Amino acid sequence: MVDEAPIIATGLNHFFGTGEARKQAIFDLNLTIKRGSLNFLMGPSGSGKTTVLTLMGCLREVQEGSVHLLGHELYGAGEARQVLLRRRLGFIFQAHNLHESLSATQNVLMGLQVHGQGSARKQMEAAQHMLGLVGLADRMDYLPAKLSGGQKQRVAVARALVANPEIVFADEPTAALDKKSGRTVVEMLKALGQTRGVTTVMVTHDNRIMELADRIITMEEGRVISDNAP
Amino acid sequence: MSRLLTLLFGRLPIGWLQLSHNKTRLAAAVAGVAFANLLVFMQLGILGALNVATVAPYALLRSDIMISAEDTHTLTDGSNIARAWMFQALGVPGVRAAMPLYVGNLEFKLTDGSSSTLQTFGLDVAQPDFAAPAIAAQLNGLEVENTAILDTKARGIPPEAFDGLRAGEPFSFEVNGQTLTAMAGIEVGGGFTADGTLIVSDQTFLRFFGKRSSGAPNHILLQVDDGVSVEVVVDRIRAAISTDSVIVRSMQAAAAADRTYQTTERPTGIIFGFGVLIGLIVGIVIVYQVLSTDVADHLREYATFKAMGYGHRFFLGIVFEEAIVLAFFGFIPGFLVSLGLYAGLRAASGLPVEMDATRAVVVLIGTLVACSISGAIATRRLAAADPADLF
Numbered sequence: 001m002v003d004e005a006p007i008i009a010t011g012l013n014h015f016f017g018t019g020e021a022r023k024q025a026i027f028d029l030n031l032t033i034k035r036g037s038l039n040f041l042m043g044p045s046g047s048g049k050t051t052v053l054t055l056m057g058c059l060r061e062v063q064e065g066s067v068h069l070l071g072h073e074l075y076g077a078g079e080a081r082q083v084l085l086r087r088r089l090g091f092i093f094q095a096h097n098l099h100e101s102l103s104a105t106q107n108v109l110m111g112l113q114v115h116g117q118g119s120a121r122k123q124m125e126a127a128q129h130m131l132g133l134v135g136l137a138d139r140m141d142y143l144p145a146k147l148s149g150g151q152k153q154r155v156a157v158a159r160a161l162v163a164n165p166e167i168v169f170a171d172e173p174t175a176a177l178d179k180k181s182g183r184t185v186v187e188m189l190k191a192l193g194q195t196r197g198v199t200t201v202m203v204t205h206d207n208r209i210m211e212l213a214d215r216i217i218t219m220e221e222g223r224v225i226s227d228n229a230p
Numbered sequence: 231m232s233r234l235l236t237l238l239f240g241r242l243p244i245g246w247l248q249l250s251h252n253k254t255r256l257a258a259a260v261a262g263v264a265f266a267n268l269l270v271f272m273q274l275g276i277l278g279a280l281n282v283a284t285v286a287p288y289a290l291l292r293s294d295i296m297i298s299a300e301d302t303h304t305l306t307d308g309s310n311i312a313r314a315w316m317f318q319a320l321g322v323p324g325v326r327a328a329m330p331l332y333v334g335n336l337e338f339k340l341t342d343g344s345s346s347t348l349q350t351f352g353l354d355v356a357q358p359d360f361a362a363p364a365i366a367a368q369l370n371g372l373e374v375e376n377t378a379i380l381d382t383k384a385r386g387i388p389p390e391a392f393d394g395l396r397a398g399e400p401f402s403f404e405v406n407g408q409t410l411t412a413m414a415g416i417e418v419g420g421g422f423t424a425d426g427t428l429i430v431s432d433q434t435f436l437r438f439f440g441k442r443s444s445g446a447p448n449h450i451l452l453q454v455d456d457g458v459s460v461e462v463v464v465d466r467i468r469a470a471i472s473t474d475s476v477i478v479r480s481m482q483a484a485a486a487a488d489r490t491y492q493t494t495e496r497p498t499g500i501i502f503g504f505g506v507l508i509g510l511i512v513g514i515v516i517v518y519q520v521l522s523t524d525v526a527d528h529l530r531e532y533a534t535f536k537a538m539g540y541g542h543r544f545f546l547g548i549v550f551e552e553a554i555v556l557a558f559f560g561f562i563p564g565f566l567v568s569l570g571l572y573a574g575l576r577a578a579s580g581l582p583v584e585m586d587a588t589r590a591v592v593v594l595i596g597t598l599v600a601c602s603i604s605g606a607i608a609t610r611r612l613a614a615a616d617p618a619d620l621f
Contacts, residue, residue, distance in 0.1 A: 059537055060618040080541075087539030093620050097534040099244070101251035106242055113241050114539045120236070159538075 005068075006167055006199050007033035007056050012065035014051055014222075025051050027222045029065070033201060036193040038186070038212060041203045043219035049203050050171060052219070056201060057089055057169040058082040070166060087114055090165030094172040096156040098144040104131055104155045105140045111159040130158040133188070135181075149176040157185050161192070168192075170202040179208055186212050235551075245551030248524060256559075259520040263560020264567065266513030267597060271568035272575075273505035274589055279581040280499060283421030284492045286582070287349065288485040290362050290418070290427065291331070293451035294460045295319075295467065296484045300477050302449075303491040306333050306349065306423060310446035311476055319452055322470050324463040326455045329353070329360045330447035332435045335424055336405045338387065346386035348405075349424035352435025360451055365429055368414040372431040380412035383419040384426020385580035406438050420580035422498055451481075510600050517556055517604035521549055525611045530620070537617035545612045553605035557597045564597075565590060 014026035026048050033039055033056075041049040054060040055067055058074055067074040070088055072081065090111075098107045108127040112118070118126070131140050134154040144152050153176045160168060168189060174182030186209045192198035193214075210216070218226040231250070235243030249256045287305055297315055302308025316328045332352030339345045355373050358366035368379050380401065382392040392415060395401040401412040410430075418427040436442055454463045460480045467478045479487065493499035525532070532545055568585065575583045 054618045057537070059620075083539055083541045085539075086537060089539075091534075091537045091620075093534070095530075095620075097530055097620060099528075099531045099534075101244070101247040102242065106247075109242060110535065111538060114535075 004035060005032045006035050006070050007031070007201070008066075008068040009052075009056065010066045010068075012052075012055065012062070012067060014048075014055060014060075014063055025222050026055070029222075029224060031217065031224070031227075033199060034214075035199055036197040037214040038190045038193050038200045039202065039215045039217060040210070040213040041201060041217050041219065042205065043225075046221075047219040048222040049219050051222075053169050053171060053201060053203055057091065057167075058085050087163075088166045090160035090163070090168040092153075092157055092160045092168065092170035092173040094175055096144070096149075096152040096176070098152055098155055098159075100144050103141045103143055104136060104147065104151075104158075107144070107155055108158045108162050111162045115163055127158075127162055130162040131155070134158045134185070150178060150181050153177055154181065154185070157188075161188075164196065165198065168198060168200045168202075170200065170204075172204055172206075173202065174204065174206045174209060182206060183209055183212075190214075239547070239551070243551060245548045246555050248528060248548070249552055249555055255520065255524070259517070259556050260559045260563070262516035262520070263513055263556050263597065263601070264562075264564035266509050266516060266600075267561055267564025267593060268567055268571070269509030269512060270506055270593055270596065271564065271585075271589075272571060273502045273509060274593065275568070275572050275575070275583045275585070276581070277493060277499065277502045277506070278586075278589065279583045280422055280492055280502070281489050282582040282584070283419075284489045285485045286418060286421065287351070287427065288481060288488075290351065290365060290416075290429070291451060291481070292360055292362060292366075292453070293329075293481045294454045295325075295452040295464055295478065296331075296481050297450040297452065297467070297471075297476055297478050298448070298484070300475050302477065303495075304423075304488045305448070306335070308448070310442075310448055311450065313445045313447055313450070315471060315476060316450045318471055319450065319467050322463065322466045324454050324458040324466060325452050327357065327359065327453045329357045329451045330432065330444075331360075331449040331451050332432055332439070332442065333448040334435070334439050334442070336428060336438060338384070338426075338428075339404045340387065340391070344386060346384055346425035348381065348384060348426050348428040349421075350428040350430060350435065350438070352430055352432040355431045359453065361429075364416055368416075369429075371413040372429070372434065374413075375431075375437065376409065376434055377411050377413045377430070378434065379414045379416055379429040381418045381426035381428065382415040383417045383580065385420030386425050408438060410434075410438070419582060422492070422581075425580070510596065513560075513597065513600045514604050517553060517601045518607050520556065521552055521605055521608035522611055524552065525549065525608055526614075529611075529615045532612060532615035533617045533620050536615055537620060542612070545615075546609055549605045549609050549612070550602060553601035554598060557594075557601035560601075561594050561597050565593075 009029055009031045012026055012029040015022050015024050017023050043049050062075040105127050108130055109123055112123045128140055134157055136154055189200045190212050216228050217224055232243055235246050299309035299311045313330050319325055320328050334350050336348050336350045337345045338348050353361055355369045358369045361369055395412055395415045402409050420426055436444055454460055464478055464480055572583045572585055
């Protein structure tokens with residue numbers, strides 16, 4: 001079941017605020033995401049796509065409905081289970097969110113050390129290899145302040161992918177990248193899906209990469225208005 | 231440093247890297263902790279000097295038991311007591327010898343008009359066994375009236391004034407309008423109640439303290455027979471002297487009680503004890519401010535780490551790592567500057583302000599505890615790091 005659908009959302013509703021200010025952001029969302037697929041979430045600002053991304057990525061508590069993530073129900077899941085599940089995920093944020101005090105390599109190492117596996121040397125080799133794959137072999141010891149916006153984003157991509165996540169959640173990962181770099185990153189995610197079964201759910205408005213998507217889900221006012229699910 | 235901490239923690243030393251990344255903040259934090267350490271060291275140094283100076287006069291005497299008036303807290307306060315108790319105590323089994331002790335303060339006046347207060351002990355020169363060896367060896371010289379053994383480390387008296395005395399020449403000076411001649415010197419130094427020490431015979435003492443009488447010394451010193459328990463003899467004397475007007479204690483107990491009185495009941499001890507507390511609070515507040523600001527500045531990064539699957543213990547580890555780094559880095563300059571200030575204070579006041587290993591270790595442990603408390607308070611801000619806010 002996990003192999004077939006790493007994410008299954010059923011009857012998902014979500015609200016923000018309390019009392020009279022309570023506002024529904026997601027309405028009865030039902031989605032099944034296939035393993036190894038590259039999925040784009042699209043829609044205007046405020047349509048609820050980021051909320052869906054955070055609900056699926058166990059970054060936000062499921063209030064109503066169900067989200068099955070990698071075989072685990074997130075509704076009512078405790079903090080400890082969520083922390084363990086997050087370790088099987090990779091996150092790429094629109095703002096790279098690199099740690100300013102850590103070098104590029106150290107930032108990527110953080111993606112590995114959370115698992116506490118492998119020797120320090122092997123972790124270092126893996127981090128450096130990953131930075132090489134995103135074209136930053138010559139910037140490994142640079143602090144984020146010394147990197148361009150695109151380079152920072154590529155470090156963030158390396159950090160998200162270095163521990164071989166089962167699912168990657170990405171929020172506008174190509175926004176800070178030039179056309180070529182952006183495409184390279186998305187092609188890498190697609191290749192990971194095809195070769196290792198890594199599933200990607202990505203919020204994007206980047207028309208330059210649309211043809212790479214396996215599935216494009218469009219949302220508006222908290223509802224799915226179109227879905228080219230095969 | 232990073233490599234060492236990486237080996238130590240088995241992970242990237244995020245706390246250290248964060249602190250060292252902002253060098254201005256690190257320097258300010260270290261200076262703050264060092265300042266707090268300095269405050270604590272100075273207060274403890276003076277408290278330590280108070281302890282040492284309080285018990286130092288007891289070391290000039292060789293006695294097992296001391297009988298004093300019931301209102302006595304120190305060697306110099308309290309009422310005089312009747313010498314008759316001495317004769318009664320001598321009849322108690324186990325008491326080998328007894329000697330009345332006279333204590334008072336005399337003003338040492340120099341030719342330039344300046345003066346020093348000398349704590350003066352009047353001893354029976356026929357009983358040198360009751361004096362410390364350095365005094366006992368010189369005691370027979372005090373049989374001549376108006377002679378003394380003078381503290382050559384007395385505060386306020388130029389050291390060169392004792393050059394002749396050190397060379398074996400008598401040194402005459404004026405006290406209470408009379409001339410006193412020092413025949414020998416001892417090294418004691420100033421304390422909180424007097425600038426130095428003077429040893430005279432009981433007869434000379436009574437001559438200089440005209441209102442005092444030989445029948446009413448300050449204390450009675452007793453020595454017990456060899457092999458006899460001091461506490462047992464103390465109990466026997468208490469039973470034999472059935473009065474509330476005197477207290478009978480071992481010499482050790484008297485010195486300990488004096489020290490406790492000076493540090494917990496006298497204003498000097500209380501003020502410096504309070505100063506230690508203030509130093510700790512200053513340290514805790516400074517470190518809390520630094521750590522709290524640091525946590526607030528890195529909330530986004532911490533939220534990212536939370537999204538990556540790092541648990542709460544990891545973040546606590548970072549904050550405590552920072553607290554420990556600040557504690558060590560602040561302690562070292564605080565300790566070194568304290569050593570310099572101790573030397574300066576010693577030279578300026580003559581007080582026995584000395585650093586010892588126990589104090590250094592206690593302050594280091596106290597610094598670690600204080601910084602950890604600050605860290606524990608600062609970790610409350612970690613709750614604000616919500617990974618859902620990252621998108």
